[in-house]
Amino acid sequence: MVSPIYDYQLTIDKIIEWAAYAYPDQEIVYAPPKAPKVRLTYSKLHERVRRMASVLSQFKIKQGDKENLGTRIGVMDWNTSRFLELYYAIPMTGAVMHTVNVRLSPEEMAYTINVAEDEIIFTNEDFLPLLSSLLPKLPTVKKVIVMSDKNEDIDVKLPNVEVYEYEKLSREGDPNYTPPELDENTIATLVFTSGTTGLPKGTYFRHRDIVLHSIVVNAGVWNAPPLNLTHKDVWLQIPPLFHAHGWGSPYSSLLLGMKSVYPGRYDWNHIIRIIKEEGVTYTAGVPTMLYLIINSPELANYDLRGFKFIVAGQAIPKGLYEEAKKKGILISQGMGMTETAPLMGGLTFKPKMENWPEEKKEEYILYRAGRPAPLVFVRVVDPDMKDVPKDGKTMGEIIVRAPWMTRGYYKDPKKTEETWRGGWLHTGDLAVWDEEGYIAYVDRVKDVIKSGGEWIPSTRLEDLISTHPGVAEVAVIAAKHEKWIERPVAIVTPKQEYKGKLTENDIIQHLNKFVNQGVIPKWWIPDKVIILEGELPKTSTGKTDKKVLRDKYSNILIQK
């Protein structure tokens, strides 16, 4: 007998349906730099989502299930409200949303679209020239839907694909479309990592992963101290929607009934302006963004007390933290990666820390990435997967188990097997943890130097070397060594005025000062410092390409 009990599946359509039902008149504001603002209530957003989902269902997209991915649909867009609509409309139909990372190189972008086998591409008109040049290399793409802020019909022709316009399709869509009842294990999204080495890797998530992630973010992560986020806060979507689900906020903020602001393409002066115009209280980004907010003439007389900023991607410099504190801005940190949807934790305080002196709490905000979110297990382990001591000193690799991780690397079972060895996601991040279980990142595992069984973090040496006044760029890599197996080698580029003057000895002497002060041990000093006249090699996303440096210099100590 079939049970009469409704088999509630944790699918993405439930999030928008619930939000529109519980907060029909709450607002989403789309405020692009060069077009009028669009204000959508949750109710209106839900209507527009259903319209676009109905359009997709008429396109006869293939519905996925536990085993097979549905039709893949790529999106190339800035942080617009249309992209937000697609966050719901695409997965709701059983198709898979592939958020194309528009910061990749054109070749990498084409690579991801071909791996995904996207059949439909939604694109902002800003990316039309790029897409147009790529299309001959994208055999699976059959339809392109152009999204524009212009309030007029646009005339676009592309070879060998059908071209549609988003707003026209939306008008023709069914505002009362009912999505199919999907199994919660249906794949919903496909998101590529922007790895520092090699080609981007595809991660993919079930509806269930995204719903669980969305609830837990609201259940003791950002709503715990120091941020104490509430639904009164107003969120500004700075994290790009084309990267790691925009940090999950397009989903989680709706479950809190929070007003959210989408700024369109990145124009920092404009973003600063809308913080004031829309009463934004809360955002996340790299420290530079915080610097811009604090030093904006636009916000000179604006009361930033209680403004909340989650530092993501890198630690906050102490000077910037002090400035933020003076303004009354609250800082926290996020812990995540594409593979974990992306959140695995954040910097929150435990109840007993409430009574800690302010300096001790600040030390955590400055020097810890955080601790695991509810139900997430994060460990710092040695190569045998045994926990390293919680002493804040012993380094190990971060491994993770969460209810919402990627189902693997898409079409890469070998890399999947290797990364999940022993049933835990190996993040490749080297870290220490302290007696309270808080994590501090140290380095990437592949970048650390394993010298005689001891680990030397490349990032720490890079930090110290970069304080020399003549250094423009620096990278420290592991070079092969007969006795110690690996030893550090530094590659340095001098600033303009130091060109032809900076020497290996200058750098060694600079580091010796830190040794004398007890900052680092003597044996961390690189065996060699190479002074390059040009620039360090870069990846497509602008990070130093250590792989190229390793290929070139890893044998330099043996050749000697």
Place this chain on the structure above:
Amino acid sequence: MVSPIYDYQLTIDKIIEWAAYAYPDQEIVYAPPKAPKVRLTYSKLHERVRRMASVLSQFKIKQGDKENLGTRIGVMDWNTSRFLELYYAIPMTGAVMHTVNVRLSPEEMAYTINVAEDEIIFTNEDFLPLLSSLLPKLPTVKKVIVMSDKNEDIDVKLPNVEVYEYEKLSREGDPNYTPPELDENTIATLVFTSGTTGLPKGTYFRHRDIVLHSIVVNAGVWNAPPLNLTHKDVWLQIPPLFHAHGWGSPYSSLLLGMKSVYPGRYDWNHIIRIIKEEGVTYTAGVPTMLYLIINSPELANYDLRGFKFIVAGQAIPKGLYEEAKKKGILISQGMGMTETAPLMGGLTFKPKMENWPEEKKEEYILYRAGRPAPLVFVRVVDPDMKDVPKDGKTMGEIIVRAPWMTRGYYKDPKKTEETWRGGWLHTGDLAVWDEEGYIAYVDRVKDVIKSGGEWIPSTRLEDLISTHPGVAEVAVIAAKHEKWIERPVAIVTPKQEYKGKLTENDIIQHLNKFVNQGVIPKWWIPDKVIILEGELPKTSTGKTDKKVLRDKYSNILIQK
């Protein structure tokens, strides 16, 4: 190929494992009235849970799965830390925890144990005489484990069952026991309703239901305004653990890392004392409990500002609310029932209500039960399951869909089918909802009087009649009527000093005053008022037994 990805199941063991990992030194305090306090860290609690789970696994209990329930294990206890341990230890092994409602009559209790087919019973020594008298009627029970606060071996003999002592078993258990990896759809708990009519009905929940319920409670219900609960709060477990999962707190509070206090058997003076001793900031219960807190000499000089109280089971009288407000106590309301694990929502404010005048917010606290929790859909519908207007006046039945509802009524497919008709749980509660979607309970559907197609809520008439100074008790029931199909009949018992004096006419005249004031329409006045000299019949849980009254009086208008 088997996927190397860890298949994270939402099972109850994850809650305690995570809590002990994230907050190892947070405290659970067991403070019984007549024995020394026991302080357990989360870490110690986890150890004791594993010890007891290992003991159960050695008892060769049967592990359940999606289709079949594991061994049922009954628990008869007050709110003790041992019961808390069993909330984790029993389901963790794959067995089913049956929380025996010790407020039922002995016959009903035996009925539930026999329906459950409990093979093991954990019992507080307080219930030994009762259990001993029931055992001859409990053929499935093979083992009894006695729980006592006495720090000495106890000597208990019961016929035909093996008898063990909890602390001795615990000492012998394995502190490092690893639970089996259960499917999250395994049934974890069996909880009987205390219905006002008929025998208790069994509801049963999967591991997944309980984990989802636990997260969502922390994701925008009690941690939203007006309570703004945080992990700094200290929870006092007043809701009985033998009823509706103790409102879910034994699970959800651990995910917040909250200090919790378990007061043992109900001794109100003692409970008041531990509020002060343990710095309790937060509890839930009937309004009487709040009255006791406010008027306790023990708390006369105790600062109750910021103390949080969730009114459960019935609305808070205005006078009591005003008193609470003067003391700075924050009030909210819970919306739930056994069938929904039990939470379906609570009284929380939307962001836009922050700027409402205080009186308007208070009106909500006084006269609304609340609105749905995230992902829960609550509707108020007419008999065709169409939403009634959100006008705060039109009555309808509450129907619910939540990710965590009972899988049906245990061994009662007919009742299950009937209650879940159309894919929604029909709660049997009559309510109105307002333009903001907030629910106000009106009556039980089976108690409302359907007069000529219009509904007259029995509870409203009972409230008004009870304000007559001569009335001790009152029940209003539906009596059959030739023309109107049903008409209200009131059954009243007079206070001592009014015995032999109170008349039908007194009551009718009293109600006519309300008609003249426009409080109720004229046609709501009962067709008959019966004055009884004795007491109204009661159910085992002390509620008025309207079924008995209906059996006796429902034909009284036709016989005339």
